[in-house]
Amino acid sequence: MIQLSNLHKYYGDKNRQLHVLKGIDVTIEEGELTAIMGSSGSGKSTLLNILGILDHFDEGRYLLDQQEITKLTEKQAAYFRNKFIGFVFQSFNLLSFKNATENVALPLYYQKVGRRERNKKAAELLEMVGLGDRAEHMPNQLSGGQKQRVAIARALVTNPRVILADEPTGALDSKTTQEIMQLFKEVHGQGKTIVIVTHEKEIADACERLIVLRDGQIANTTSKVSPL
Amino acid sequence: MNLADALQEILFSLKQNKLRTFLTGFGVFWGIFMLILLLGAGTGLRNGAEAEFTSDARDSVWLFSRRTSVPYMGLNANRDIRFTSHDLEAILRDIPGIKYASAENPVGSTSRADIVVRVKDRSANFGVFGVAENYFHIKKYQDVLHGRKLNAQDEQLQRKVAYIGKPVADQLFPNQNPIGKNIEINQITFKVVGEFFDKGRNGQMSERIYIPMSIFQKAWGQGQHYYRILTYQPESNVDPIAVEQQVVKLLKQRHRVAPQDRSAIQSHNMVQQVKEVNALFAAINSFIWFVGIGTLTAGIVGISNIMLITVKERTVEIGVRKALGARPINIISALLFESVLITAVAGYVGLVCGVGLLELVNYILKVIQVELPYFHRPEVDFQLAITAICILICVGVIAGFAPAWRAARISPVEAMRN
Structure with a gap:
């Protein structure tokens, strides 16, 4: 599903270059639930941004579902983000002036899906994440866990190939963290490929596979039998 | 993406900040209002000058x-x-x-x-x-x-x-x-x-x-x-x-x-006189357009300015939209549409108020039967109104362009880092 080979990423200008990713080689199979861990500055967020085509890389190769993700135009990048990838962020990033349904439906808006159809799909997904009764609520009327559920529903609404989550439970208490993690497992159970960046051990433990980054390189990868 | 959808998106963001939207629009409102008043007054002066001519065909x-x-x-x-x-x-x-x-x-x-x-x-x-x-x-x-x-x-x-x-x-x-x-x-x-x-x-x-x-x-x-x-x-x-x-x-x-x-x-x-009067009014007209366009330009700058701030404030939102699959054209067209909508509505109100005020002056002059020397029937013609509408839409596009361009270039990573 995801194939990275010898991926390098630099920040800064020529003289004071910061080598953030130093030759990442990793393959993530379809249907895997993978965690990426690493200390602050290890490059894990940069890696996730590159996986999500939010950021460019300087060397190497990235294949997403057999598609070459190198030197894309903005328009192509937008297409891949929209069609292939669902994002979940630490700070939820819901649009404050749209209610839950509208937030979930937003990616479909960029696919030119009609309003009626969008809202129908959004309602289904809100139901799935357990917020069927909060469809009309504005983000500021929702708790942190509920907001993240809305965000997960939004990530799923386009039926993407991969879900990328950047510290999805970083802003949540431990009880809610477990609930959200449970939700990720459910989604995974439906066959979705999921990559979660986290620094929480318990999240990592809940995943099938763990990739540890250290100083821009993969320190080790461990796989275990799915707890499901 | 149909028009109603796009409109709803924009109305959402405009409603977010009613006062700012109003103030933005006011610049353009005032520009068009003044332009219409000046042009109407110019026509009034011209009509007044024409009234001083004899009843003969002008080129007789x-x-x-x-x-x-x-x-x-x-x-x-x-x-x-x-x-x-x-x-x-x-x-x-x-x-x-x-x-x-x-x-x-x-x-x-x-x-x-x-x-x-x-x-x-x-x-x-x-x-x-x-x-x-x-x-x-x-x-x-x-x-x-x-x-x-x-x-x-x-x-x-x-x-x-x-x-x-x-x-x-x-x-x-x-x-x-x-x-x-x-x-x-x-x-x-x-x-x-x-x-x-x-x-x-x-x-x-x-x-x-x-x-x-x-x-x-x-x-x-x-x-x-x-x-x-x-x-x-x-x-x-x-x-x-x-x-x-x-x-x-x-x-x-x-x-x-x-x-x-x-x-x-x-x-x-009267060929010579007509020529001179025409030249004079051509000059007055150019002056009016100069002043009017100047006022309007101030309005454009105002809109651009405020929209740049809007873009900056909405950086995260724009980043999120991009992450969710918004293409640059989506971002640019939404902001341009927003700018055109503000200018068109504000300008149209300015147009209506300007024409309304001219008609009111006309009506009052008629009712109290005052014949002002060199001022007679201030008015703007239909063609001018159409011209004004076209100018408005151009103004909206021009005003929105710089902010929209900047928004389209926002990197989603940078945007969401805030």
């Missing part, structure tokens, strides 16, 4: 026959020149580019108002003029108050009919409709067929009675068909000055007047 030329001042071809100076009907025919025949030509002759020797006109027991002195066919095509800006102008049949059938000015009617027929009544000029009875008002010379040009040239010549025995005044209007596509020179040259040849004699045949036209 009037030729007066007087006495020669130079001996020529064995003829003495101080010879009385009189135009004839043959001159009129010659002008029409020999000079290309003449639209209408006609003639005027006063009863009596001068054009002073010294002819006694009677109605039963009333009498008053007015100028009485025989006028040839097509005369009223040239003296076209008289207001017909009652009845009709003289026409070709009056001329051909030598009808004893009269077309009288408002002061004539007021004195001879106080508080009555003069149409169909008889008046007596030098013991000859004429029937009134029309009443007019001529604003020329502050209305003095209304103290006149016009009768057909044919009956004039029959009644006052000028069988030679002499005319004191000839007039013509050139076609609009010819050079009026050149035509005038040709006509004067022809008349001088026909009457054996020395080419250098400037007093025998005098021509009077």
Whole structure:
């Protein structure tokens, strides 16, 4: 599903270059639930941004579902983000002036899906994440866990190939963290490929596979039998 | 993505900050409002200046026959020149580019108002003029108050009919409709067929009675068909000055007047005045557009400025949208649409208010019956309104472009890092 080979990423200008990713080689199979861990500055967020085509890389190769993700135009990048990838962020990033349904439906808006159809799909997904009764609520009327559920529903609404989550439970208490993690497992159970960046051990433990980054390189990868 | 969707997206973000939206729009509102007011006032000034003109077609030329001042071809100076009907025919025949030509002759020797006109027991002195066919095509800006102008049949059938000015009617027929009544000029009875008002010379040009040239010549025995005044209007596509020179040259040849004699045949036209007035108003108009566009530019800068702030404030939102699959065109078109919407609505309100205020001024001037010198009927025409709308949409696009461009270049990673 995801194939990275010898991926390098630099920040800064020529003289004071910061080598953030130093030759990442990793393959993530379809249907895997993978965690990426690493200390602050290890490059894990940069890696996730590159996986999500939010950021460019300087060397190497990235294949997403057999598609070459190198030197894309903005328009192509937008297409891949929209069609292939669902994002979940630490700070939820819901649009404050749209209610839950509208937030979930937003990616479909960029696919030119009609309003009626969008809202129908959004309602289904809100139901799935357990917020069927909060469809009309504005983000500021929702708790942190509920907001993240809305965000997960939004990530799923386009039926993407991969879900990328950047510290999805970083802003949540431990009880809610477990609930959200449970939700990720459910989604995974439906066959979705999921990559979660986290620094929480318990999240990592809940995943099938763990990739540890250290100083821009993969320190080790461990796989275990799915707890499901 | 359909229009209603896009509109709803934009209305959402506009509603977020009502005061700012209002203030943004106000700049454009004010620009268009001022532009419309200025243009309306400009038209008012122009109409006012036009009102100072006589009732003649603006490009008409009037030729007066007087006495020669130079001996020529064995003829003495101080010879009385009189135009004839043959001159009129010659002008029409020999000079290309003449639209209408006609003639005027006063009863009596001068054009002073010294002819006694009677109605039963009333009498008053007015100028009485025989006028040839097509005369009223040239003296076209008289207001017909009652009845009709003289026409070709009056001329051909030598009808004893009269077309009288408002002061004539007021004195001879106080508080009555003069149409169909008889008046007596030098013991000859004429029937009134029309009443007019001529604003020329502050209305003095209304103290006149016009009768057909044919009956004039029959009644006052000028069988030679002499005319004191000839007039013509050139076609609009010819050079009026050149035509005038040709006509004067022809008349001088026909009457054996020395080419250098400037007093025998005098021509009077308003081509020059009309040109000057037009040039003046073209200048005023350019000035108005300059000021108006300047004001509007301030509005554009205001919109751009505020939208740049909006873009900065909405950086995260734009980043999120991009992460969810918004293409650059989505971001740019949404912001441009927003900018065009604000400018179009605000500008349209400005347009309506501007036109409304002009109409109100018009209405008040009419109701209180004030005739301001050099200011008359301020107005804006439909075409101008369309132009203004087009300008507005361009303004919206221009104002929104820089902010939209900046928004499209926002990197989603940078945006969401905040």
